[in-house]
Amino acid sequence: MLLDFRHLGALRWVLVAIGLLVAGFLLLPVVFIVLLSFGSSRWLIFPPPGWTLKWYEAFFADPGWFAALGASLRVGLAAAVIAVVFGLGAALAMSRGRLRGAWWLHMLLLMPMVLPVVVLAVGIYSLALRAGLNDTFIGFVLSHAIVALPFTVIILVNGLNSFDPSLEDAAVLCGASRWRARLHVTFPSIRLSIITAVIFAFLISWDEIVISIFMAGPNLQTLPVKLWTTLRQDLTPVIAVASTMVLAFSLILLLIAAILTRRGR
């Protein structure tokens, strides 16, 4: 290759420097927040004067934080399942070609991704008010599923497009009904895409904040909402702990997704 890294000479150190700067710019806030969660200063001073685990104790001792963590997990899981089930249905309809207006449907399903979140949130909020879904589990799950749907659709359409439909046809001729063929052949063949879609849908719900703030009430708030409201009242290092927890969980899931995608190749 013409632009081979090894043949760039002195220029490659410039590239390395730029790379490191960009990585640092992206990662520094994350490193800061993690370090602060172990810092002994009450006022989030950096660098921390000493190290402690007391903020973690405080986090786990507070039932409010724990409830928010549980709510986030449950909402995320349910929203992911719904987004993937509906995404799979839509992806099947669109990638199997016979559907008129498949392109328009695809565009429509991608709308929540393009629309400004605040606009979407106001819409969902007023709709949920009419339906009485504010501050309910179902309300959170449905609204998160809407935002996650474009991502599951993209991932699953890609998965189905790289799957040869003759395989499903062959299974049908072997005596399986269309749905049994999908269950036995198609879905197992695109299982990596399905798992990836679940993970991404969960992650989207996991750090969704704008819609959640509209949805939240005294009964139910997810972790990001709790973080936000706590932050407005009181700048405590427990926030750094909660952020670190969110971060750690996201990282683990992203790692699983990355491993799965690599194995899929």
Added chain:
Amino acid sequence: MTAWLSIDALSKSFGQSIAVRDVSLEIGRGEFVTFLGPSGSGKSTLLYMIAGLETPSTGDIRLAGDSLLPVAPNLRNIGMVFQRYTLIPHLTVAENIAFPMKMRKWDRQRQKRRLEEMLALVRLEEFADRRPNALSGGQQQRVALARALAYEPEMLLMDEPLAALDQSLKLDLQREIRRIHDSTGATILYVTHDQEEAMRLSDRIAVFHNGTVEQFATPGEIYQKPGSAFVAGFVGHSNLLPAEMFDEAHPAVALAGGDSTGTPGLQPGKGAALFRPEDFTVLRSDTGTAALTAAQTGTITGTITDIVFLGPVVEILVRLASGARILVRQAPDLTADLRPGDQVSLRILRQPWILP
């Protein structure tokens, strides 16, 4: 042969384009029938309609008198092998072959017995526990064949199953398919664009062109008595010369443009005489064969423009006085002293077939 599978005035259009137009075929039980044609001629679409994976626009398909159209594809009891490898990737060879039996809820003993028979039939016993991606393309297609035959389907459909394989493997598998047809007595409908493959395998060949069947006949008839210029051109090389038949009972031929003296006094150009490349002996005009003058019936004279050595045969291109070109195939030892530019006589070995 009495009709078992009847395809009756079947048509299929996709939007504006018509893939299959008004095709009718009668196929007997146990027959090996090949749909031969260039890509886009409708042969695969017809096969997919028989399988139930495409719905006909008009017409009917009947099996033993009953219409197949209301029957869902998974209930038609048809086996199919596709051009692409369609083994289920997360199942082993044995599980793939057993898949249709499992779908039919056969009991375990019967499944096991049949699985062993099938593995033996395609000679893959030692590969039973492998995954498809650990097999070669040829082996995968043999497994697909075993899977399609495992449940004793009434009909086996094959859509260019060997198209992706290399030549020598193709020959092996063709022999295998022929053997399986003989030993199982299955009715096989086979789609290919490879005329040699069609000749090798089939009892009868249906030649497709632009969505219609140009001719449906035995390989011998297709080659020797093609029903149209398209069939003549698609199956084997054809030399067509304008001609007229002057006696229906004894079709002798007068060729146009003075290429043959044949019988004088006939108007040339009313039909086309088909000569295959092996229908001639090439004789040098200036050697002892000079006795075969242009005046003699049964010879054509011309000039060699090109000679190509192909191993078992030599191809000689001859330009006739009329400007027409004729391709002749000869054994190499008969042509050792021929050079481009030589004047030659082509002795016609058999009566040409007159195309309508």
